[in-house]
Amino acid sequence: MGFILDPAWLWPLVAAPAIGSFLGVLILRLPDGRAVVFGRSACRSCGHGLTVRDLVPLVSWAASGGRCRHCGARLGWFYPGIESLALAIAVWAVLALPAGLIWVGCLLGWWLAALAVIDGRTLTLPDLLTLPLVPLGLAVTYLIAPGQVVHHVLGAIAGFAALGGIGVLYHRLRGRAGLGGGDVKLAAAAGAWVGWIGLPGVILIAALSGLAMAAFLALLGHRRDPAARIPFGPHLAFGLWVTWVHGPVVIP
Numbered sequence: 001m002g003f004i005l006d007p008a009w010l011w012p013l014v015a016a017p018a019i020g021s022f023l024g025v026l027i028l029r030l031p032d033g034r035a036v037v038f039g040r041s042a043c044r045s046c047g048h049g050l051t052v053r054d055l056v057p058l059v060s061w062a063a064s065g066g067r068c069r070h071c072g073a074r075l076g077w078f079y080p081g082i083e084s085l086a087l088a089i090a091v092w093a094v095l096a097l098p099a100g101l102i103w104v105g106c107l108l109g110w111w112l113a114a115l116a117v118i119d120g121r122t123l124t125l126p127d128l129l130t131l132p133l134v135p136l137g138l139a140v141t142y143l144i145a146p147g148q149v150v151h152h153v154l155g156a157i158a159g160f161a162a163l164g165g166i167g168v169l170y171h172r173l174r175g176r177a178g179l180g181g182g183d184v185k186l187a188a189a190a191g192a193w194v195g196w197i198g199l200p201g202v203i204l205i206a207a208l209s210g211l212a213m214a215a216f217l218a219l220l221g222h223r224r225d226p227a228a229r230i231p232f233g234p235h236l237a238f239g240l241w242v243t244w245v246h247g248p249v250v251i252p
Helices: 007-032 059-063 078-096 099-122 133-144 146-174 181-219 233-246
Strands: none
Touching: 007 078, 007 099, 059 078, 078 099, 078 233, 099 133, 099 181, 099 233, 133 146, 133 181, 146 181, 181 233
């Protein structure tokens, strides 16, 4: 029936804003230990419970002018931002991946987006989200390229060892933590998804992304405390996503 009617690309785009809405709830509640699935959504200003009318992704926010219908308080950009991010990830996956891998790519991208935002907000990468990425990456590899599973197991071990070693060395040289345990586990997950061949590219992209962010903030006049911790998880997540979708970085 052609590309226009192909549900392989259509349904991920349709589902993306709703997935983004769930990710928003996950990002806000999981670090605090609050119920993610069963907790009722409510306005953070007046506490009024939200109905289906208030929870349509992107549409409800736009229709209400970004304000609570009950108290008029500003709702902020967090939820529409996360919903738009989820949609952007789906569009990227649709444009870059073959039909059979679109849903897998979306799942990985949405998962990494949640981890990246949580780390950016709280400087933590919850084990509940990070650790399952290792067996999931190996399982996906087994399904799409069973002959590469050993390389991906080695990648997971290498990712854990490489960033773990860097963290230990940094601590000995500087006397303070440079990488958190969550970063090390996310590096192991990266190795499980892209294999030991793709792992250097993940770390390279993450490092360049981090430097670019630091330079951008410096241009804006943001002054950083040299002793302040910087979340590296978002950059690792970005490196993993780009490498898995587009393949290992090739350095001539």
